[in-house]
Amino acid sequence: MIKSKSKCKNSEYQFRVLPANSLSEVSEISASSLFSTPSFIKQSAQVSKHIQHQVVEVFQQKEKLALLYFQIMPFKGDELRSYIPEGEDCIINKSLEAIVDLALERVNWNLAVLGNVFLTGDKGQIFYKEVSAKEKWEILDQACKALSKSQKIDAFLISDLREEDLVNHDIMVNKSYRLFEVEPDLIFDIQESWKTFDDYLDSIVSKYRVRTKKVFSKSNSLLIKDLTAEEIKENTKLIFSLYKNVLSSASFKLAEISQNYFYDFKLAYPEKFKLRAYYHEGEMLGFISYFVDAKALNINLIGIDYKYNKEHCVYQRILYDCIEQGIQERISQIHFGRTASEIKTSVGAVPKKGFSLLKHNSRIPNIVIKPLTTYLKPEPFEVRKPFRVEQAS
Numbered sequence: 001m002i003k004s005k006s007k008c009k010n011s012e013y014q015f016r017v018l019p020a021n022s023l024s025e026v027s028e029i030s031a032s033s034l035f036s037t038p039s040f041i042k043q044s045a046q047v048s049k050h051i052q053h054q055v056v057e058v059f060q061q062k063e064k065l066a067l068l069y070f071q072i073m074p075f076k077g078d079e080l081r082s083y084i085p086e087g088e089d090c091i092i093n094k095s096l097e098a099i100v101d102l103a104l105e106r107v108n109w110n111l112a113v114l115g116n117v118f119l120t121g122d123k124g125q126i127f128y129k130e131v132s133a134k135e136k137w138e139i140l141d142q143a144c145k146a147l148s149k150s151q152k153i154d155a156f157l158i159s160d161l162r163e164e165d166l167v168n169h170d171i172m173v174n175k176s177y178r179l180f181e182v183e184p185d186l187i188f189d190i191q192e193s194w195k196t197f198d199d200y201l202d203s204i205v206s207k208y209r210v211r212t213k214k215v216f217s218k219s220n221s222l223l224i225k226d227l228t229a230e231e232i233k234e235n236t237k238l239i240f241s242l243y244k245n246v247l248s249s250a251s252f253k254l255a256e257i258s259q260n261y262f263y264d265f266k267l268a269y270p271e272k273f274k275l276r277a278y279y280h281e282g283e284m285l286g287f288i289s290y291f292v293d294a295k296a297l298n299i300n301l302i303g304i305d306y307k308y309n310k311e312h313c314v315y316q317r318i319l320y321d322c323i324e325q326g327i328q329e330r331i332s333q334i335h336f337g338r339t340a341s342e343i344k345t346s347v348g349a350v351p352k353k354g355f356s357l358l359k360h361n362s363r364i365p366n367i368v369i370k371p372l373t374t375y376l377k378p379e380p381f382e383v384r385k386p387f388r389v390e391q392a393s
Contacts, residue, residue, distance in 0.1 A: 015146035020045040020053035056143040069124040075111035109154035120337040133168040158357040177357040178373035184351035186336035186344040197324040208386035219317040223279040229266040242303025286314040346384040
């Protein structure tokens with residue numbers, strides 16, 4: 001066990017670093033959600049051979065206080081280029097372009113991410129009892145230092161933070177962490193009064209109701225099927241190819257799953273993990289995978305054959321089917337993730353601002369990346385508001 005004294009008054013924390021796949025199941029019953037269970041973290045440790053999966057157990061007076069989950073992966077600065085604002089009036093183009101380019105070229109790190117990069121909203125933080133915001137930041141900082149002692153890590157990324165998570169985050173800024181904004185998380189709230197998809201349709205304005213019906217008309221020829229584990233296994237290469245289509249079009253990506261990802265999760269969670277495929281004349285044109293938790297439907301990964309997407313409205317049909325599934329499951333929210341923000345707001349999802357904290361372990365590189373984090377901004381988009389005024393209120 002790696003011990004470290006906290007700067008929090010009258011408290012001492014100890015840290016133990018271990019591989020995620022060696023976690024004990026003893027704390028399974030105390031987990032607040034599927035993603036907080038040791039079994040899920042252990043399963044997630046198999047998603048990619050290019051990623052190391054480590055956990056840091058935090059103890060206070062020999063009692064387990066928290067479990068922090070890290071994914072460690074190679075990261076290059078080119079992935080950040082889409083975040084650099086553009087335009088003639090942008091100051092970064094006039095005076096800082098050369099500095100930013102130089103900084104990006106030097107970003108070739110072994111990056112430790114706190115949280116699961118394949119699940120939007122998973123912060124990788126499981127606290128077994130309540131602690132203050134100040135204590136939490138101190139614990140996170142010390143946990144990163146404990147992990148650095150166990151292996152070589154160039155930089156840390158504390159991801160999936162919301163505005164409400166930033167209370168007292170100046171503690172981290174004072175420790176040279178850089179705060180920057182990322183794409184928003186798109187959250188869809190399901191009204192208790194909705195019993196069927198028609199109830200959702202009745203809640204949106206006429207213009208969007210017409211668009212929805214047009215999507216269903218154009219996608220009417222699609223055969224929609226929830227695949228079994230065996231069917232996923234039989235279609236592994238095709239499913240992975242469709243996933244790669246979407247991954248290659250993404251402006252930002254940290255890592256890639258293994259080819260057996262979907263099959264492995266379906267075996268591990270046959271009722272909670274779903275993969276829904278969309279066929280036309282026997283050919284799979286797309287799919288969506290998601291986890292059904294107690295209160296939310298969590299969109300995981302999507303695959304699309306873009307040659308047929310516009311003709312058959314595959315992607316939009318997927319979004320509407322998620323809403324219908326959420327209503328049927330009687331859950332309260334759908335977590336749509338961070339991509340395709342505008343189209344997701346057009347079906348009723350609301351963007352929630354997201355933030356990350358980044359720090360390089362060496363002083364000079366951390367200074368070099370400061371202009372990056374100062375000017376990194378997610379791409380702007382128009383927020384659509386399909387609900388009637390009384391529904392939105």
